Amino acid sequence: MKKIGITTTVPVEVLIAAGYEPVDLNNIFVTSTEYENYIDIAERDGFPKSSCAWIKGIYGVCIQEGIDEIIGVVEGDCSNTKSLLEVLSLHNIKIHSFSFPHSHRLEDVKKEIQKFMNIFNVSEKVVEEVRIQLNTIREKVKEIDELTYIDGKITGFENHLYQVSLSDFNGSPEAFSNELDNVIASGKNRESVNKAIRLGYIGVPPMTGDIYDYVENHNAHFVYNEVQREFAFPRYKKAANIYEQYYDYTYPYDNEYRLKELKKQIEDRQLDALVHYTQAFCHRAIEDIYLKSQLDIPILHIEGDKINRLDARTKLRIEAFLDMVYDRCPSNI
Amino acid sequence: MRVLGIDLGSREVKIAMFDGDGLVFKDKMSTMSFYKECCSFDGILKVDVSKIGIDGFDVGISTGYGRNNTDLSRFKAINEIKAHVYGARFQTGLDDFILLDIGGQDIKVVKVEKGIMTDLELNEKCAASCGRYLENMASVLEVSLDEMSGFYENPVTLNSTCAVFSESELIGKIAEGVSLEAMCAGINFSLYQRLRPMLTKFKGKKLVVSGGVANNKAIHKFLKRDYEEVVTLAEPQWNGAIGCCYYGLKFF
Numbered sequence: 258m259k260k261i262g263i264t265t266t267v268p269v270e271v272l273i274a275a276g277y278e279p280v281d282l283n284n285i286f287v288t289s290t291e292y293e294n295y296i297d298i299a300e301r302d303g304f305p306k307s308s309c310a311w312i313k314g315i316y317g318v319c320i321q322e323g324i325d326e327i328i329g330v331v332e333g334d335c336s337n338t339k340s341l342l343e344v345l346s347l348h349n350i351k352i353h354s355f356s357f358p359h360s361h362r363l364e365d366v367k368k369e370i371q372k373f374m375n376i377f378n379v380s381e382k383v384v385e386e387v388r389i390q391l392n393t394i395r396e397k398v399k400e401i402d403e404l405t406y407i408d409g410k411i412t413g414f415e416n417h418l419y420q421v422s423l424s425d426f427n428g429s430p431e432a433f434s435n436e437l438d439n440v441i442a443s444g445k446n447r448e449s450v451n452k453a454i455r456l457g458y459i460g461v462p463p464m465t466g467d468i469y470d471y472v473e474n475h476n477a478h479f480v481y482n483e484v485q486r487e488f489a490f491p492r493y494k495k496a497a498n499i500y501e502q503y504y505d506y507t508y509p510y511d512n513e514y515r516l517k518e519l520k521k522q523i524e525d526r527q528l529d530a531l532v533h534y535t536q537a538f539c540h541r542a543i544e545d546i547y548l549k550s551q552l553d554i555p556i557l558h559i560e561g562d563k564i565n566r567l568d569a570r571t572k573l574r575i576e577a578f579l580d581m582v583y584d585r586c587p588s589n590i
Numbered sequence: 591m592r593v594l595g596i597d598l599g600s601r602e603v604k605i606a607m608f609d610g611d612g613l614v615f616k617d618k619m620s621t622m623s624f625y626k627e628c629c630s631f632d633g634i635l636k637v638d639v640s641k642i643g644i645d646g647f648d649v650g651i652s653t654g655y656g657r658n659n660t661d662l663s664r665f666k667a668i669n670e671i672k673a674h675v676y677g678a679r680f681q682t683g684l685d686d687f688i689l690l691d692i693g694g695q696d697i698k699v700v701k702v703e704k705g706i707m708t709d710l711e712l713n714e715k716c717a718a719s720c721g722r723y724l725e726n727m728a729s730v731l732e733v734s735l736d737e738m739s740g741f742y743e744n745p746v747t748l749n750s751t752c753a754v755f756s757e758s759e760l761i762g763k764i765a766e767g768v769s770l771e772a773m774c775a776g777i778n779f780s781l782y783q784r785l786r787p788m789l790t791k792f793k794g795k796k797l798v799v800s801g802g803v804a805n806n807k808a809i810h811k812f813l814k815r816d817y818e819e820v821v822t823l824a825e826p827q828w829n830g831a832i833g834c835c836y837y838g839l840k841f842f
Contacts, residue, residue, distance in 0.1 A: 555706040573710070574707075574708075574709060578708060580668075581672055581707055582706060
């Protein structure tokens with residue numbers, strides 16, 4: 258199977274139908290023990306210090322790991338991706354682009370996915386067959402999510418990990434499906450862990466994966482991972498076809514649409530507070546203004562950059578924030 | 591319910607008492623006197639409340655400098671950031687503001703949104719932008735802190751980063767014949783200039799100032815350049831102790 262790199266979630270059903278093994282470049286970057294080397298490669302090649310670590314990491318992975326074909330999402334994700342693709346093309350890497358249209362009209366989404374299917378020469382029928390197969394795996398990840406926010410048996414980090422992994426199904430849907438069966442079986446046998454503070458994690462997945470363990474030391478746990486859950490397409494059952502599935506997706510579209518789902522999840526999961534993570538130098542930091550004005554819940558905005566551990570100052574901020582949130586918890590009043 | 595709040599500051603210990611939902615008693619004493627005259631140590635620090643003019647309380651909450659290395663018996667310790675946020679909320683009724691607390695040796699800048707701390711900055715390594723700097727400079731000029739705080743026009747330039755070098759610089763200005771008013775204004779302005787870098791990240795409309803330096807009229811004037819509204823607390827020095835009382839009343 259030929260590998261193809263992706264810079265974020267794309268209609269992966271199309272790639273699998275075309276016989277590719279999709280590889281989420283973010284996951285290779287952030288899980289590597291040598292993750293800083295990938296950033297160094299990019300900075301040595303001229304990427305500015307004042308640019309996103311994810312973009313630099315993806316670039317470093319492509320160069321270091323010999324990725325020779327990638328899909329970059331040039332609309333609806335990161336405005337830096339367009340430039341990244343141009344620079345990668347200098348290295349004889351085959352480039353494809355995909356867009357989640359800003360208009361967020363179903364017919365425009367349909368056009369983009371049809372273009373995508375034409376690039377890879379696959380029919381809608383075959384793509385739909387793959388989609389139905391993958392949805393059985395999406396259902397298992399939904400169960401993992403419920404084991405987190407209903408049963409308290411799957412940790413916030415595991416919830417993040419298995420949902421975010423649906424961007425590329427860890428390269429092998431079948432093997433990943435078996436892994437999920439084991440996670441669910443062992444999770445069900447655990448004791449429930451219920452912390453006083455129920456937190457939601459909103460924003461892009463973190464560079465600083467230790468945030469999940471850190472909050473648990475302060476009587477809090479994440480029972481909602483917003484974007485990771487979107488990558489997992491939990492509402493797939495509502496979609497009649499692939500076009501509707503990628504239309505009913507909050508991450509790449511406007512914040513008004515995103516807010517509806519956020520408000521629903523805050524209510525359903527009985528969240529006490531949110532942590533809004535953004536990456537340094539990212540336009541999404543500006544969205545914090547909008548989200549805070551529209552959501553009636555305490556929100557702590559934190560920013561990650563190049564290091565994959567929380568720094569002392571951010572830890573102090575989280576600790577002080579949780580300390581005050583705890584005072585307001587229904588269980589504590 | 592009678593709630594006693596104690597803020598163990600670096601220079602002074604502030605004491606506040608709530609009975610029902612209002613402040614009924616406040617007092618302060620030097621930190622050294624508090625430890626020497628009102629406390630005994632028997633594996634755990636014990637406060638003899640009768641020596642601080644209190645004849646009993648139902649709930650005791652402590653905060654401040656001494657919180658982490660003293661475990662006052664009968665008191666629950668809370669972190670000072672939280673104490674100051676609660677104090678400011680109680681005294682102003684505001685839920686969204688920037689809090690600037692200038693104490694004897696510590697500065698805190700805290701962003702409060704929807705009544706909860708969402709960002710903070712603390713001074714490190716150096717206390718040249720705190721109350722102790724003003725005390726030292728006032729003693730060089732042989733004027734009271736209160737008198738010095740009234741001057742803000744035509745400040746003489748004082749460049750030193752270090753508070754000790756600033757004293758030498760000030761003596762140089764005295765020798766040059768610079769007026770007392772300009773020197774007082776210069777001292778106040780130099781403290782404001784040291785504070786400013788900490789405030790740059792904390793944009794907002796309302797600034798609430800607490801701590802002993804909040805009474806400094808000149809600092810207040812300078813801060814008005816950066817914020818639409820600078821809110822003065824009725825009891826800026828007791829803000830931490832009042833925050834302890836508020837916490838004890840609402841959450842304990």
